[in-house]
Ligand SMILES: C[S@@+](CC[C@H](N)C(=O)[O-])C[C@H]1O[C@@H](n2cnc3c(N)ncnc32)[C@H](O)[C@@H]1O
């Protein structure tokens with residue numbers, strides 16, 4: 176992407192952004208975002224800005240192959256009910272609003288919000304460069320950043336909604352960037368989420384069945400849950416879908432590739448809770 180096009184995408188978002196190193200306001204040139212204290216971040220030809228240039232990407236198992244598998248799974252519609260539940264929680268917003276997707280991966284949810292809500296301005300960020308590059312490539316607008324959700328490049332109170340979908344959360348940061356009437360939409364796996372993958376690789380996994388109790392308790396300590404939508408269904412898989420499901424999840428990171436090759440899943444369980452929250 177030409178830097179001038181990226182600069183054009185970023186300029187309507189500039190008022191909401193701040194330097195993650197010093198909190199300073201940004202100015203935009205055709206080549207970079209530069210803060211009032213001189214911290215400079217280049218606009219990438221891949222359509223994003225890397226605001227965490229010191230973050231080491233190597234050794235990260237969230238690689239391009241994983242995100243490509245995930246993209247095919249999204250394109251196959253397996254997460255459409257999760258996406259729809261999440262969008263329904265934004266449906267009463269008629270005017271313009273600023274949405275931050277913290278840990279956006281390849282941007283499936285943020286992109287949908289952008290497409291469905293003409294008034295939405297979207298900032299998507301993730302520490303993984305490959306994911307953010309995919310997000311930026313697939314989006315028609317919005318700001319896409321390699322950035323740490325523990326140090327959000329967003330001004331106090333500038334976000335009307337924060338999405339946190341299967342990603343780590345930093346509730347103090349979410350509270351800081353949310354407007355007083357802003358909301359957090361958090362998606363948390365349920366106990367049966369991807370149970371077929373878990374069962375197929377059980378011998379390689381530490382610990383027993385997945386329990387989301389501690390994640391939910393942590394959320395409730397920081398936020399009031401206004402409403403919640405459970406999404407649970409079982410979908411049949413083709414052999415190609417099975418390969419993608421096995422390659423898109425951290426659950427299989429410790430499984431040797433040859434062992435993964437031998438597994439064929441006939442179906443998959445999606446079991447999640449979509450929670451609409453107000454920070455305490
Ligand atoms: C399971 S993926 C979910 C991605 C996306 N929300 C989705 O559901 O498709 C978790 C994501 O969190 C990102 N992540 C983990 N720690 C992060 C951090 N401190 N700051 C930003 N992103 C982070 C990972 O790079 C990964 O893309």
Ligand SMILES: [Zn+2]
Pocket residue numbers: 194195196197198199210211212213214
């Ligand atoms: Zn700065």
